[in-house]
Amino acid sequence: MFKIAKRFLLLSVVTLVLLGAVQSGDSPSASDVAIAPHKYSLLRWEVDHIADKWVNKFQDILPWNSEPTRDERIAQAQEFFSLGVQIKDLEREILTAGDFAATTERIGELEQRRREMQPGVEETLESEISAILAEEGFSSRIGVIFPPVDTVYSKSPGVLIRSPRDRIAQVSSTLLKPGIADPERERLEDLVFREESVSALVVSTGGVATYPSVVSDSGSLHNALIITAHEWLHHWFFFQPLGQHFWDNADMTTLNETAASIGGEIIGDRAFTAMTGETVNREPSTDEPPDPDEFDFTTEMRETRLTAEAMLAEGKIEEAESYMNERRQFMDDNGYFIRKINQAFFAFHGSYATGAASVSPIGGQLEELQAAVDSPEEFIKTVGRFARVEDLEDYLGVPPS
Numbered sequence: 001m002f003k004i005a006k007r008f009l010l011l012s013v014v015t016l017v018l019l020g021a022v023q024s025g026d027s028p029s030a031s032d033v034a035i036a037p038h039k040y041s042l043l044r045w046e047v048d049h050i051a052d053k054w055v056n057k058f059q060d061i062l063p064w065n066s067e068p069t070r071d072e073r074i075a076q077a078q079e080f081f082s083l084g085v086q087i088k089d090l091e092r093e094i095l096t097a098g099d100f101a102a103t104t105e106r107i108g109e110l111e112q113r114r115r116e117m118q119p120g121v122e123e124t125l126e127s128e129i130s131a132i133l134a135e136e137g138f139s140s141r142i143g144v145i146f147p148p149v150d151t152v153y154s155k156s157p158g159v160l161i162r163s164p165r166d167r168i169a170q171v172s173s174t175l176l177k178p179g180i181a182d183p184e185r186e187r188l189e190d191l192v193f194r195e196e197s198v199s200a201l202v203v204s205t206g207g208v209a210t211y212p213s214v215v216s217d218s219g220s221l222h223n224a225l226i227i228t229a230h231e232w233l234h235h236w237f238f239f240q241p242l243g244q245h246f247w248d249n250a251d252m253t254t255l256n257e258t259a260a261s262i263g264g265e266i267i268g269d270r271a272f273t274a275m276t277g278e279t280v281n282r283e284p285s286t287d288e289p290p291d292p293d294e295f296d297f298t299t300e301m302r303e304t305r306l307t308a309e310a311m312l313a314e315g316k317i318e319e320a321e322s323y324m325n326e327r328r329q330f331m332d333d334n335g336y337f338i339r340k341i342n343q344a345f346f347a348f349h350g351s352y353a354t355g356a357a358s359v360s361p362i363g364g365q366l367e368e369l370q371a372a373v374d375s376p377e378e379f380i381k382t383v384g385r386f387a388r389v390e391d392l393e394d395y396l397g398v399p400p401s
Helices: 002-021 030-038 042-060 070-093 100-135 182-196 221-237 250-276 297-313 317-333 343-349 362-372 376-384 389-396
Strands: 151-154 158-164 172-176 198-204 213-216
Touching: 030 172, 030 182, 070 100, 070 221, 070 250, 100 151, 100 221, 100 250, 151 221, 158 182, 158 343, 182 198, 198 343, 213 221, 221 250, 221 376, 250 362, 250 376, 250 389, 297 317, 297 343, 317 343, 362 376, 362 389
Parallel strands: 151 213
Antiparallel strands: 158 172, 158 198
């Protein structure tokens, strides 16, 4: 019950913050009008899911509800994500299916089955991740994880990213409803580009650190565990200097996102192994030497970013945009489909410094820190104390640039 009370307190705080953030603006522009129907309401999310979580928690403690075994709960979680794959396969087939009505009916049956399973699956994954966090020293003396691991598996929002055209920098982001079709994405991006003279991109997300967090239900069990842990780390960092300085500058955003990515993989991998017995190996294979003629996506993407940035620095904006589009086609020709590569693409994906779209040294520095400490707990708690990127550099003894 103490855990439930903690949840209620945190949910109430989040809701009040969101209510206080509602502001009136100037007369809407054409792009504002076009985007408005697609906006994702954080306030509605919080209000709706405060009630949902409380109902489910109350039902869990009713004495006549039998408690399934851990093995049964894990089997249900595996089935939940397996059903998601089946639904995606059927949705891809629906346009060519000989019996459209039967396929649609089958999709509806699988979706209903998932809705019935969802609360139990959420509880299972929250419990498994909480157990790993407790092992790592994140629980209080009375065994409470704060903030509690709390998530909803659903369709994750999209986000509209804006960047100046003359440099790569995220200047704004707008959460959008999930499931916007590519033609509509293109229309919104082109409208923002023409009206605001900025680079724009609508991207999908794997999760968002609302509270409870929303995590995409369309991936695998392993991926869901990693993203759930990632979003919980954002919740935990919110109470540390690192999270409190998230929006100070682009480097602090990158430090937050990359720390959450590294920590999320560690925690998510361990939870996945605990649930399935499968060992996750992230070390690159050394059985065979790399083929020098094989396409290297990471190398090519980073070359694309560096070249585009150099062109933008010289004021060659249109040339840089043309070059990025050519490189998108080059990636496609080599088996890596990306709908659009522009300044906004790198502004968004570049905030994850261990990813291919980033050229930030923060990724390597955090990996160096991770290798130097004794445990995930020490890594996460050390990073959490950093209020500036310079704090990371000072910790590692990086000489001033």
